Amino acid sequence: xxxxxxxxxxxxxxxxxxxxxxxxxxxxxxxxWIPKNINFLWAMGMILAATFxxxxxxxxxxxxxxxxxxGNAAAFDSVNxxxxxxxxxxxxxxxxxxxxxxxxxxxxxxxxxxxIYYGSYKRGRELIWLSGMGxxxxxxxxxxxxxxxxWGQMSYWAGMVITNxxxxxxPDVLGGALNFPHFVEWLRGDYVPGQAFLGRxxxxxxxxxxxxxxxxxxxxxxxxxxxxxxxxxxEEVDFEESAALWKAGRKKEAKVIPFKPVFLxxxxxxxxxxxxxxFYLVFYHFEFAMDPVNFDPADPLKTPTHIYPEWxxxxxxxxxxxxxxxxxxxxxxxAQGILMxxxxxxxxxxxxxxxxxxxxxxxxxxxLIDMITLTIMGKLPPTDPTFSMIGYIAAxxxxxxxxxxxxxxxxxxxxxxxx
Amino acid sequence: MSDxxxxxxGLGLAGFTGLGALGVLYGAKRSWDMLPSVKAGGxxxxxxxxxxxxxxxxxMWRGKxxxxxxxxxxxxxxxxxxxxxxxxxxxxVGLCTHLGCIPAYYPGxxxxxxxxxxxxxxxxxxxxxxxxxxxxxxxxxxxxxxxxVLGEEGPEYKKLKSAGLIG
Amino acid sequence: xxxxxxxxxxxxxTLVTYWGVEPYAHHAMHKKVDAQGNEIVVESHxxxxxxxxEVKAKGDIEAGKAMISACTGCHSIASQKMPAPMDxxxxxxxxxxxxxxxxxxxxxxxxxxLVNFIMxxxxxxxxxxxxxxxxxYPMPVVAPDEQTAANIVAYLKSIAPKELSSKEAYETxxxxxxxxxxxxxxxxxxxxxxxxxxxxxxxxxKLKFEQKVAEYQGSLAKYMGKLPPDLSIMIxxxxxxxxxxxxxxxxxxxxxxxxxxxxxxxxxxxxxxxxLEESGDPSKPKREAVGPWVLGFFFIFTLLAYLWKQAHxxxxx
Numbered sequence: 001x002x003x004x005x006x007x008x009x010x011x012x013x014x015x016x017x018x019x020x021x022x023x024x025x026x027x028x029x030x031x032x033w034i035p036k037n038i039n040f041l042w043a044m045g046m047i048l049a050a051t052f053x054x055x056x057x058x059x060x061x062x063x064x065x066x067x068x069x070x071g072n073a074a075a076f077d078s079v080n081x082x083x084x085x086x087x088x089x090x091x092x093x094x095x096x097x098x099x100x101x102x103x104x105x106x107x108x109x110x111x112x113x114x115x116i117y118y119g120s121y122k123r124g125r126e127l128i129w130l131s132g133m134g135x136x137x138x139x140x141x142x143x144x145x146x147x148x149x150x151w152g153q154m155s156y157w158a159g160m161v162i163t164n165x166x167x168x169x170x171p172d173v174l175g176g177a178l179n180f181p182h183f184v185e186w187l188r189g190d191y192v193p194g195q196a197f198l199g200r201x202x203x204x205x206x207x208x209x210x211x212x213x214x215x216x217x218x219x220x221x222x223x224x225x226x227x228x229x230x231x232x233x234x235e236e237v238d239f240e241e242s243a244a245l246w247k248a249g250r251k252k253e254a255k256v257i258p259f260k261p262v263f264l265x266x267x268x269x270x271x272x273x274x275x276x277x278x279f280y281l282v283f284y285h286f287e288f289a290m291d292p293v294n295f296d297p298a299d300p301l302k303t304p305t306h307i308y309p310e311w312x313x314x315x316x317x318x319x320x321x322x323x324x325x326x327x328x329x330x331x332x333x334x335a336q337g338i339l340m341x342x343x344x345x346x347x348x349x350x351x352x353x354x355x356x357x358x359x360x361x362x363x364x365x366x367x368l369i370d371m372i373t374l375t376i377m378g379k380l381p382p383t384d385p386t387f388s389m390i391g392y393i394a395a396x397x398x399x400x401x402x403x404x405x406x407x408x409x410x411x412x413x414x415x416x417x418x419x
Numbered sequence: 420m421s422d423x424x425x426x427x428x429g430l431g432l433a434g435f436t437g438l439g440a441l442g443v444l445y446g447a448k449r450s451w452d453m454l455p456s457v458k459a460g461g462x463x464x465x466x467x468x469x470x471x472x473x474x475x476x477x478x479m480w481r482g483k484x485x486x487x488x489x490x491x492x493x494x495x496x497x498x499x500x501x502x503x504x505x506x507x508x509x510x511x512v513g514l515c516t517h518l519g520c521i522p523a524y525y526p527g528x529x530x531x532x533x534x535x536x537x538x539x540x541x542x543x544x545x546x547x548x549x550x551x552x553x554x555x556x557x558x559x560x561x562x563x564x565x566x567x568v569l570g571e572e573g574p575e576y577k578k579l580k581s582a583g584l585i586g
Numbered sequence: 587x588x589x590x591x592x593x594x595x596x597x598x599x600t601l602v603t604y605w606g607v608e609p610y611a612h613h614a615m616h617k618k619v620d621a622q623g624n625e626i627v628v629e630s631h632x633x634x635x636x637x638x639x640e641v642k643a644k645g646d647i648e649a650g651k652a653m654i655s656a657c658t659g660c661h662s663i664a665s666q667k668m669p670a671p672m673d674x675x676x677x678x679x680x681x682x683x684x685x686x687x688x689x690x691x692x693x694x695x696x697x698x699x700l701v702n703f704i705m706x707x708x709x710x711x712x713x714x715x716x717x718x719x720x721x722x723y724p725m726p727v728v729a730p731d732e733q734t735a736a737n738i739v740a741y742l743k744s745i746a747p748k749e750l751s752s753k754e755a756y757e758t759x760x761x762x763x764x765x766x767x768x769x770x771x772x773x774x775x776x777x778x779x780x781x782x783x784x785x786x787x788x789x790x791x792k793l794k795f796e797q798k799v800a801e802y803q804g805s806l807a808k809y810m811g812k813l814p815p816d817l818s819i820m821i822x823x824x825x826x827x828x829x830x831x832x833x834x835x836x837x838x839x840x841x842x843x844x845x846x847x848x849x850x851x852x853x854x855x856x857x858x859x860x861x862l863e864e865s866g867d868p869s870k871p872k873r874e875a876v877g878p879w880v881l882g883f884f885f886i887f888t889l890l891a892y893l894w895k896q897a898h899x900x901x902x903x
Binding site: 157160161164165185186187189190191192194196200300301302303305306307321382383 | 451452453454457461477479481482483484518519520521534535536537
């Protein structure tokens, strides 16, 4: 057995001997050096962790009263009657959960675009980007499965339409080798979305996906620790040198700050501002997150006039819409996958804000505006020829932007360190 | 020599465990299969004797809507028509073949229009306007007098299927 | 300050996305156009029923009361101890719907509407498109002239309660066709309190009531073409604008619908909406009460967080 000096039980020395708490503290917070040259966008990660925590906690309360029964509007009524009007503060948990699910994606997109803008996916940070994209995909699955649970009209028809996507290629391709009609039925556990479908999405939403998300979050933090956090100028900071300056008390000259308490204090302030917005929406402005269409109970014999996914899926939805089923599915998969390859498609070694990277700067704003256009077009009725055309152009532009990325970054001139 | 033995026996154990894992995966796949009680509910009998011309009737089969339309005599005959008692019927699953929405029937124009993405079908279920990639699907059926048993593959259905007309 | 500029950019793009996806898209989705493709704006007219003729005759209450047997052949008036000739299910089987009790009619429905309705029911309730080609409306015309109709309406108004609860307004104006399971309302009345057999766990009385409801709903669905939807949570499934314009004139929002224009007065409409909110959005008062406290908490939290942040960052640049 390893040698243990005497120490008072549960004292700092005692805990440090058994759990290395002092080393952990230093590595994870008090001597985890973050660059000083940052802005409030650097707080988005903590805001995501906080929002995920809020979703888990509100979810736990909802879980106590939710009934995953697709028959006789039992699931629907467990949410819209029991939880909303009978459970003490049930309405509060439900509103928090619905608004939280929408806001988590707003912050995810801001967080992602921040990373793209400042080049935080390069030079040792590739795995941060990949684990982050993994989180985006699993959060998407989590959101989709969660939306099924109230079993409203939109739950049922989104479930019907999206599982239909997996019906594969037409019988004409490869002699029907890719034709998977039974795959769709296997996925649903029934001919149409019903009890089996609800049950498995309930399992995914409440247990499996949250566990995967928690694991990926740990990985995401792990991949960040060694390369360290990026800074506004993409400067390669000498962390050892700056840490020494800080520890010597020369805080103004040091280019770094410790995670705790300095970075944390800025994080918490930004979180405060975020929570004001969050709870304003929870109490006073929630229809964007709790669409009226889903307050009609599921009816397999009546399709709503307009079917659309939640706003954060609209850009992907719009990419598949202009094309026939198979081509659309390919472009949908492309759209999710291509984002993953960003660290490898970007052939330039510059780590700098996009506005200092010539064509890449234009590429960035073009991508942002294109994805917003796709998002808006995804909500608009496709029968309107103007919207269809704009959507089609935006979809083709998206594909084009990724095709040209390697070429424009190959031609990029090296950027000097600071401005 | 003992290095090699360590390797071979380790590999043997890993391989054998892998086989066990495959068995577990198979069991997992089977847990997602359709329950026998659900599969058994897949047969529905409908009576089309009372159908009126150009009036759409919607039945339910396997949780999906089924359109029964006695085709107006003014409409051209189609090889997809199901002939019962000398009358021509369109009997299809009422879900648009694009992404599964239910198209609405407009008897004045004698066509189906899908509100989701603007697709259109004629009174035989054939596509008039994209994006639906294929005609409305004809479900397996068996003719029994003026009744149809949906879910069972009768001789007329088999003929349509081998001619590639079921959609 | 650089950070404020960055915040402005983030807020700008977020608001553009929000505008496109919410107000703009919803306007595009719910836009109504006429045959030429011009936009039709559907708006409320404050329940003025301008298309109906103004009533010039002054109703005589006593004359109306004397005539009331013309109505009680089918309609009950519970407040005047006049029972219905048949129970709800049997009436529905015979006529398609249950003729409503008239005790509260004078308080919920618009006076001009009622007079016009008695003179020409299908025209006033805008269901002429349904009752044609030999199909007869179940209620006959008992008073083709304005004076007689005005007399009946004057009598109905005289017996109606001065203050009607939102529950009673709903029952009278909507409840014969629309169930509301969250308040335990069925088309034939509130679910009675029953107890199951302690040994068999079967509640025969409840089952019998449910059977009556099912039979009624069958007749109703046959008469209307489909079963009118349960309104438990309708207040959250449709916008305020939709509800007002739809109730005032169902044809304006769902052309060709079988739902009649029921002819509620503005006050009657507000009471009905209040009941829909009790059922579908009962947490609204609580939400409005708790909201300011939670927001107030976070304002103070943010202020304290700012002070903490400043304490650490002040000396760093």
